[in-house]
Amino acid sequence: MPDRTLVQLGEYESARLELDQLTPRDIDRLHALQARGCLTLTGERTGWRLKADATVGVLVLDRIRVVIEPKFAIPGEQLMSWLAYALGTPVPATARRWATGPDGYADLVAGALLEQCEQLLREGQRRDYVRRRSLEPVLRGRLDVAAQATHRYGQLDQLHVRTFDREADIWDNRVLGSALKAALSLTNSPDLARALHGIAGAFPQAPTPAAALRALDRTHYTRLNARYRPAHTWARLLLRGGGVTDLLTDHGNSADGLLLAMPALWEAVVRRLGTDAVGPYGGHAVPSGNGVGITVHGDLGNTSAFRPDLLLNLPGHDTTRRTLLPVDAKYKRYDRHGVSAADIHQLHTYSSGYAAADARSAVIVHPQPGGHARRVLQVRGPRGLLGVIHVLGVDTHATPEKATAWIGSVLR
Known part of the structure; x- marks a missing residue:
């Protein structure tokens, strides 16, 4: 992650930025967030004025990293406890005091996801039967007669087979792999980044974050995957950039960040x-x-x-x-x-x-x-x-x- 200038402020507070601290892409993203009521960006004669509304979290831009701390209602050391309560998920061990450094809220949520993923690995990842078609040197599963006849023309050195095996490459695990990757782009703590990178390889990833979100929206929990619910809750929060079903609504903003609307x-x-x-x-x-x-x-x-x-x-x-x-x-x-x-x-x-x-x-x-x-x-x-x-x-x-x-x- 390139070095970025840290800008810290509290909700309802403002900070002045130099003209060269925002790129044209940053300005577009900040205006998109302004349309959603998260913050306000106004131009001044010699720079910019960035004002936070009732929003806390982290916003990673091209040249600056904005950390908005909770000031008004819920103190920083209690924010994660109240957030976990609202989401109906266990309070993570990361519910510590709000950090005054460049990590803050984003690292707390990333740490909560990491904690749940480590627990899932200790208990054993869920596996389910997955249908696959492959080309093998020996017969496994069922021979795909039609594919063998039309692609190999009777040759038997390679066999087109259809298998139905239990694998960990299922959507319950893919959404966690995508969320761990998203958390890596937000954290500024070397120790947390190292732990996230180490565990991310144990989980498959969805093709895109949007695909992971669609999978989360259609997930139904049974006794087979109920233990995944807390991890999916933190994953959804990270993939939506702070939003969560029935708490915030994602409007497709492309800025990298984790912003939480406090009124919601x-x-x-x-x-x-x-x-x-x-x-x-x-x-x-x-x-x-x-x-x-x-x-x-x-x-x-x-x-x-x-x-x-x-x-x-x-x-x-x-x-x-x-x-x-x-x-x-x-x-x-x-x-x-x-x-x-x-x-x-x-x-x-x-x-x-x-x-x-x-x-x-x-x-x-x-x-x-x-x-x-x-x-x-x-x-x-x-x-x-x-x-x-x-x-x-x-x-x-x-x-x-x-x-x-x-x-x-x-x-x-």
């Missing part, structure tokens, strides 16, 4: 927090695809629909009734300023659409480093109380398990 991560965290918190009390999350969204008819264009990030079905005081509670994830500093009017209108609409008329309530969950917090907003009109909005600040310095227990005690 927080939404995934809140969905699992709420689901896990109400489970012991008889509650459950309402699936998003069951057609219970709030719809708007009669406007120009198509009918629009919207729904909260999480809709919980909770047992009521009357055992014959259940309550629908809308929960929305807000990646905002609601520990420092009041809830915006737009968010109050949004949550009041949710409570009116889902909650019972005599108990209209909704929940906002936001990150609050340093301690849990709870406050209650009362929405009133000329005729009295219209609804209640519970604003819950989750302590991101704590472990996800402790946050789950606190959310459960509040929602109960």
